[in-house]
Amino acid sequence: MKLLKVENVSMIFGGLTAVKEFNLELNQGEIVALIGPNGAGKTTAFNVITGVYTPTIGHISYKGKEITGQRPDQITKLGIARTFQNIRLFKELSVLDNVLIANHLHLKSNFLEATFKLPRYRREEKEILEKSLNLLEKVGLQDAQGEKASSLPYGKQRRLEIARALATNPAILLLDEPAAGMNPKETDDLTEFIRQIRDEFQLSIFMIEHHMQVVMGISDRICVFDYGVTIAEGNPYEIQNNQKVIEAYLGVAEDYA
Amino acid sequence: MKQKKTLLTVITIFVLFALVYLADQTLDPYKMRILNLCAIYVVLGLSMNLINGFTGLFSLGHAGFMAVGAYTTAILTMPDVVKGQNFFMAPMMKPLDTAHVPFFLALLISGILAGVVGYLIGAPALRLRGDYLAIATLGFAEIIRVVFTNMQSVTNGALGLKGIPVSANIWWTFGVALVTVLVIGSLINSSYGRAFKAIREDEIAAESMGINLFKHKVLAFTIGAFFAGIGGGLLGSLLGTIDPLMFRFFLTFNVLLIIILGGMGSITGTIISAFIITIGGELLRFLDESMTIGNLVIPGISGMRMVVFSALLMIVVLFFNRGIMGTKELSWDSFFNKFSKKPLAKGGNKQ
Amino acid sequence: MMNLNAVFQYFTNGMDLGTFLQHLTNGISLGSLYALVAIGYTMVYGTLRLINFAHGDVFMMTTYFAFYGVSTFMLPWYVSFILAVILTGALGMLLEKGAYRPLRNAPKISIMISAIGASFLLENLAVVLFGGRPKAFPSVKVLTDSVQFGSVSIQKLTFVIPIVTIIFLFGLLYLLNHTKTGMAMRAVAKDYETAGIMGVNVNLTISQTFAIGSMLAAVGGIMWGLKFPQIAPLMGVMPGLKAFIAAVIGGIGNIKGAVIGGFILGIGEIMIVAFLPSLSGYRDAFAFVFLIVILLFKPTGITGEKIAEKV
Ligand SMILES: Nc1ncnc2c1ncn2[C@@H]1O[C@H](COP(=O)(O)OP(=O)(O)OP(=O)(O)O)[C@@H](O)[C@H]1O
Ligand SMILES: [Mg+2]
Numbered sequence: 065m066k067l068l069k070v071e072n073v074s075m076i077f078g079g080l081t082a083v084k085e086f087n088l089e090l091n092q093g094e095i096v097a098l099i100g101p102n103g104a105g106k107t108t109a110f111n112v113i114t115g116v117y118t119p120t121i122g123h124i125s126y127k128g129k130e131i132t133g134q135r136p137d138q139i140t141k142l143g144i145a146r147t148f149q150n151i152r153l154f155k156e157l158s159v160l161d162n163v164l165i166a167n168h169l170h171l172k173s174n175f176l177e178a179t180f181k182l183p184r185y186r187r188e189e190k191e192i193l194e195k196s197l198n199l200l201e202k203v204g205l206q207d208a209q210g211e212k213a214s215s216l217p218y219g220k221q222r223r224l225e226i227a228r229a230l231a232t233n234p235a236i237l238l239l240d241e242p243a244a245g246m247n248p249k250e251t252d253d254l255t256e257f258i259r260q261i262r263d264e265f266q267l268s269i270f271m272i273e274h275h276m277q278v279v280m281g282i283s284d285r286i287c288v289f290d291y292g293v294t295i296a297e298g299n300p301y302e303i304q305n306n307q308k309v310i311e312a313y314l315g316v317a318e319d320y321a
Numbered sequence: 322m323k324q325k326k327t328l329l330t331v332i333t334i335f336v337l338f339a340l341v342y343l344a345d346q347t348l349d350p351y352k353m354r355i356l357n358l359c360a361i362y363v364v365l366g367l368s369m370n371l372i373n374g375f376t377g378l379f380s381l382g383h384a385g386f387m388a389v390g391a392y393t394t395a396i397l398t399m400p401d402v403v404k405g406q407n408f409f410m411a412p413m414m415k416p417l418d419t420a421h422v423p424f425f426l427a428l429l430i431s432g433i434l435a436g437v438v439g440y441l442i443g444a445p446a447l448r449l450r451g452d453y454l455a456i457a458t459l460g461f462a463e464i465i466r467v468v469f470t471n472m473q474s475v476t477n478g479a480l481g482l483k484g485i486p487v488s489a490n491i492w493w494t495f496g497v498a499l500v501t502v503l504v505i506g507s508l509i510n511s512s513y514g515r516a517f518k519a520i521r522e523d524e525i526a527a528e529s530m531g532i533n534l535f536k537h538k539v540l541a542f543t544i545g546a547f548f549a550g551i552g553g554g555l556l557g558s559l560l561g562t563i564d565p566l567m568f569r570f571f572l573t574f575n576v577l578l579i580i581i582l583g584g585m586g587s588i589t590g591t592i593i594s595a596f597i598i599t600i601g602g603e604l605l606r607f608l609d610e611s612m613t614i615g616n617l618v619i620p621g622i623s624g625m626r627m628v629v630f631s632a633l634l635m636i637v638v639l640f641f642n643r644g645i646m647g648t649k650e651l652s653w654d655s656f657f658n659k660f661s662k663k664p665l666a667k668g669g670n671k672q
Numbered sequence: 673m674m675n676l677n678a679v680f681q682y683f684t685n686g687m688d689l690g691t692f693l694q695h696l697t698n699g700i701s702l703g704s705l706y707a708l709v710a711i712g713y714t715m716v717y718g719t720l721r722l723i724n725f726a727h728g729d730v731f732m733m734t735t736y737f738a739f740y741g742v743s744t745f746m747l748p749w750y751v752s753f754i755l756a757v758i759l760t761g762a763l764g765m766l767l768e769k770g771a772y773r774p775l776r777n778a779p780k781i782s783i784m785i786s787a788i789g790a791s792f793l794l795e796n797l798a799v800v801l802f803g804g805r806p807k808a809f810p811s812v813k814v815l816t817d818s819v820q821f822g823s824v825s826i827q828k829l830t831f832v833i834p835i836v837t838i839i840f841l842f843g844l845l846y847l848l849n850h851t852k853t854g855m856a857m858r859a860v861a862k863d864y865e866t867a868g869i870m871g872v873n874v875n876l877t878i879s880q881t882f883a884i885g886s887m888l889a890a891v892g893g894i895m896w897g898l899k900f901p902q903i904a905p906l907m908g909v910m911p912g913l914k915a916f917i918a919a920v921i922g923g924i925g926n927i928k929g930a931v932i933g934g935f936i937l938g939i940g941e942i943m944i945v946a947f948l949p950s951l952s953g954y955r956d957a958f959a960f961v962f963l964i965v966i967l968l969f970k971p972t973g974i975t976g977e978k979i980a981e982k983v
Contacts, residue, residue: 114529140531148529154522156648157515165519168512169531175540178511179504189512232531379781445968451780452723456916457967460960463913467957570909574792581785624799631792638786639774 066128067092067268068113068144068236073122075105075112075292082108084292086122088270090236095262095269097279099303100289101312106272107149109289110238113270114146115139126236141169145234147225149241149272155214159205159224162213163196166231196231202261203227219250223257230265237261239271243278255281280304288312326653334499341495353491354559355603360494361555362595364501366579367588368548371505373577374585374648375514376541377521379455382442383576385462386546388469388568389438390431390553392476395485395563396420397427403484407477414474424488428497428554435550436543438465443542447535450524459570470565481564482557489558497555501548506588508544517541521586578634582644590646605629687946690824695946696939701830701899703938704837708892709915710922710930711844712764712885718861718925719881721780725787726767728912729794730886734760734893735809735903736802742810749812757890764886765879773875798905806904809897816898833895840888841931847884848927857881861925910956914941917963923973933973937962 068090075083082105090096098106111117113124115136124132126142140146154162171178171192173185200206203223208216213224222242229237242258243251255278262269273279279286280300288296288303290312296303303309344356365387372380396417399407404418412418422430446457469476476482508514516537519527528534557563575598583594608625611618637644649655681688709731716724737759741752771790775783815832818825848854856877859867868874896911897903918937922929937959945952966973 116525116529135533136525136528137531137533140529146529148526152523152526152529154519154526156522157518161515161518164512165515165527165532166530168516168519171512173512175508175511175513175544178513179508181507181511185511192512228530373781379784445964449967449971452721452784453920453967453971455784456723456920457964459913460917460963464957464960467954471953571792574788577785577788585781622800624796624804627796628793628800631789631796634789635771635786635793638782638789639771642775642778642782 066090067126068270069125070109070113071123071125073109073112073119073124075108075117076120081292083112083119083289086112086294088287090268090270092268093262093266094284095258095271095282097283097286098270098272098289099274099276099279099286104289105292106289107240108292110146110240110272113139114144114238137169140232140234143233143235144238145229145232145236146238147222147229147240147242149244151221151225153213153221153225153228155212157213158209159211159213159216160196160200160209162224162228163199163231164192166228167192167196169232199227199231202264203257218245222246222254226257226261230261234265234267236268236270239269239273241272241274243273243275246275248277251275251278254278258282329653337499338495341491345491355600357489357491357494357559359596359599360491360498361489361552361559362576362579362599363498363592364548364552364555365576366583366591366595367501367505368545368552369576370580370583370585370588370591371509371517371548372542372545374580374587374591375509375521376517376538378447378538378542379451380458380542380545381455381570381573381577382458382462383549384568384570384572385442385458385465386435386439386549387553387556387572388462388465388565389435390428390550391557391563391568392469392482393431393434393550394424394427394554395482395557396475397422397430398424398486398488398558399482399484400486407480407482407484408474410478410480411473413477417475424486424493424558428551431554432547432551435553436547439546439549440539440543443539443546447538447542459573462568462570462573466565466568469568476565479565481562481567483562485557485561485563487558487561489555494555494559497551501551502588502592505544505548509588513537513540518586578630580644581634582637584644584646584648586648587644587646587650589651590644590649593645602626602630690822691946694824694826695942697826697830699939699942700935701833701938702942703935704834705892705896705899705911705934706915706918706938707931707934708837708840708895709889709911710918710934711841711927712889713916713919714922714924714927714930715857715861715881715885717919719857719864719878720772720776720783722772722783723787723916724767724772724882724885725784725912726771726791726794727885727889728908728910728915729791729798730760730764730767730908731889731893731896731912732798732903732905732908733763733794734890735897735907736798736807738894738897739807739809739903749810752810753894756894757887760890760893761883761887764882764889767886768879768882773878795905795909802905804905806902806907809901809903811901812898816901827899829895829899833899836891836895837931840891841927844884844888844927853877853880914959917959920963921966921973926973929973 066089068088070086070088073083073086074081086109088096098109100106108117112119115134115138118133123130126144131139131142154165171188173182173188177185197206197209200209203226205220205224205227208220213221216224226239226242243254246254258269259282261267283300285297285299286303287294288309295308295312296306298306344353348356365383369383372378397420401419404413442458442461446454446461449457470479472478509517516527516532519530519532520534520537524534579594579598580591582598583590605626608621608629609623610621612621709727712727713724716722734756737756738752741747741755742749745752747755767790771786772783775786815829816827818827848858856867856872857880859870859872860874860877864874914937915934918933919930920933921936922931922933940962941955941958944958945955
């Protein structure tokens with residue numbers, strides 16, 4: 065089934081067309097990568113899908129229902145979670161709190177039940193705590209739960225951000241450059257980790273990534289952006305041999321390969 | 322462990338009230354009044370900290386909510402005769418001139434009305450951020466004040482209200498302060514409190530985690546206004562007189578000073594600082610009064626106290642901008658750790 | 673003329689043309705004063721993204737400088753006024769250096785609280801130094817005399833104020849657009865980090881911005897003192913807030929916008945009271961209501977455009 069459908073989406077800032085006529089279909093269980101040079105409009109495409117920006121033109125639907133123009137929190141609630149390119153954790157809060165917060169959206173108790181710790185809230189809080197501890201264990205952060213998020217080393221912060229996104233119970237996970245700043249060993253681990261969470265949480269993953277090693281290793285399909293325009297789409301083999309892609313990357317290719 | 326901590330908390334509360342009883346027996350009315358003020362400022366400080374410190378909304382409208390609470394309590398507790406004496410310019414509006422409720426109910430209604438006003442202000446204003454929110458809330462508070470100055474038949478206008486029954490005693494003020502600490506503390510340590518802090522840390526990330534920004538901001542704002550209304554009601558009842566000029570921006574500034582000094586986002590910090598600022602403010606009164614040292618008479622400089630006060634705020638902001646506690650809390654955990662030097666095994670939030 | 677007046681009265685609920693013009697000129701001169709103060713807010717906001725809460729108090733200090741110049745130091749009024757403007761410029765620079773510069777990289781909320789603190793400090797210092805009771809601002813006959821127009825007499829000041837405002841506005845625009853200092857100011861306002869890298873002396877330029885903004889407020893303060901000749905330590909609060917509102921209405925950061933906002937506010941305030949005298953008690957609330965309406969429907973002011981935050 066088509067989980068996510070992006071139709072003919074353009075995002076224009078003043079005179080700058082950051083994304084132009086973007087189309088995407090994401091199926092259950094797929095991993096699709098979005099690549100392209102710096103400033104190509106990749107993050108903007110994420111922002112449009114997650115409701116941070118409303119597209120200037122075009123439509124986005126999720127499970128057949130139109131979601132264009134909805135707020136980010138509404139879209140997350142429907143089942144699309146994300147991470148950020150420039151990690152946006154709740155820095156001053158503990159690692160555990162970061163994950164707990166991401167459970168709040170499904171809380172049924174109202175603020176009075178929560179304040180006066182009524183039975184329903186106590187039950188929910190207990191569930192949330194168990195689930196969060198579980199998630200932290202899965203990403204290997206169980207020992208750091210009491211630490212301040214900003215005190216974690218970079219790689220762990222990235223993992224925490226993924227754990228936090230998973231806590232919202234998404235069907236689709238959008239990852240914005242998850243391997244940025246990682247060494248080859250960490251990158252390998254991450255590739256494995258992404259595959260693992262895809263299977264375990266039955267996710268579809270749409271990710272922006274510059275590390276070709278990651279992209280080529282796990283993507284079912286790849287989209288290539290250049291100046292906001294989709295210049296190619298296909299499986300890793302097709303993309304590697306696509307003339308336009310090679311041209312767009314010429315000169316910068318070495319940095320990313 | 323958890324039970325032990327609860328026990329300790331209960332014991333502390335008992336000790337506190339024993340001290341209050343002792344104070345009630347031994348201290349003179351002037352000192353009692355200062356203690357009352359301390360407790361009221363705890364309520365006001367916490368209510369503002371919920372909005373500004375925990376949720377990160379820069380609101381400067383607190384005096385407005387306090388005005389709503391103070392006038393409500395005053396109107397609902399003043400005897401008819403006193404109302405008649407007050408409203409000599411224009412008679413008081415019909416059902417209000419004979420309206421009466423017990424003090425407790427008056428405080429509750431004050432809180433609810435202030436909360437309603439908070440909601441009505443918050444719903445439009447909270448679409449704004451940062452300085453714009455600050456200015457808009459300041460504007461709303463100023464509008465409330467102007468409206469109160471002009472509603473002659475309800476508020477007695479610029480003349481204010483005199484002879485408000487002084488129902489607020491030390492038990493009331495400390496009782497309300499305790500309830501406020503417990504309620505706001507419990508809210509902050511719930512899932513809603515975590516959502517508030519997430520908004521403070523990073524609005525965009527919070528929204529991407531499914532937190533409805535607007536709903537939670539309005540919630541924090543309304544609850545803050547509720548407690549500010551109750552604090553305002555207590556204040557009016559303690560002082561016995563209120564008028565619109567009392568609720569100028571300066572009052573908001575006073576509360577702001579408390580949460581800045583205590584730490585934006587710390588309950589225990591707010592409590593400590595409410596006492597420091599209130600008592601400190603009284604101690605500084607000597608600056609305004611003339612002093613005699615031996616044969617030397619140093620004339621007091623009226624207004625000097627306020628200069629020192631504002632300079633103090635500047636110093637805190639410039640040099641210790643996290644205040645006494647920052648976003649930390651004094652808790653049994655931190656207390657035990659001080660003594661046992663064990664590393665914090667399990668962090669998370671204290672209960 | 674009679675006829676015109678009749679038509680006019682028909683549309684204005686019986687207010688005659690002469691009275692209307694009197695209100696209008698009053699509104700324009702009040703608006704000019706707001707405009708002069710608003711420019712300072714807008715310049716500082718444009719540069720540091722900071723609401724300089726103490727700006728209204730800087731304006732208050734000017735009137736005391738001018739007052740003491742004339743009354744204690746027996747200076748001729750024009751010397752005293754010029755000195756007051758210069759002193760105010762220095763005060764503005766001192767304010768920036770003491771209260772804002774140390775916090776330039778601190779969280780925004782800290783800077784704003786520092787601004788509020790500075791404002792209260794100035795007010796309370798004024799109470800201590802100058803006394804809490806209002807003082808009478810020196811009157812300058814050549815400016816405060818009235819001239820007769822048919823049946824209405826209007827203070828000369830009513831014309832002097834807008835003219836002075838316009839002169840200073842053009843002076844400022846010239847400075848900003850045609851001098852090196854002005855260019856540096858615009859560069860710093862656009863992005864002070866980049867401007868610094870490009871070799872602009874950022875600290876100096878910010879200092880100059882404060883000096884100029886404060887001096888314009890000083891000019892406004894002196895004319896305010898002439899028009900409403902009672903000065904007091906808290907006199908800057910309301911004009912300051914209203915001027916800030918004017919700056920927001922005009923689109924904060926935009927100088928011409930601030931001037932337009934000042935006029936809209938000044939004229940609006942006078943006209944509301946003139947046409948709806950029953951609301952005169954709400955005069956001070958008018959500006960805030962206006963502010964809130966603007967913020968809600970056009971938060972970047974009437975001249976600004978919406979900017980999406982980058983994520
Ligand atoms: N809110 C905004 N307002 C104006 N322009 C924007 C905004 N957001 C992004 N842009 C512009 O859109 C273009 C695409 O930016 P985007 O961040 O999407 O690129 P990207 O492909 O993610 O690049 P990178 O690899 O560096 O992360 C850039 O020129 C950027 O400056
Ligand atoms: Mg990007």
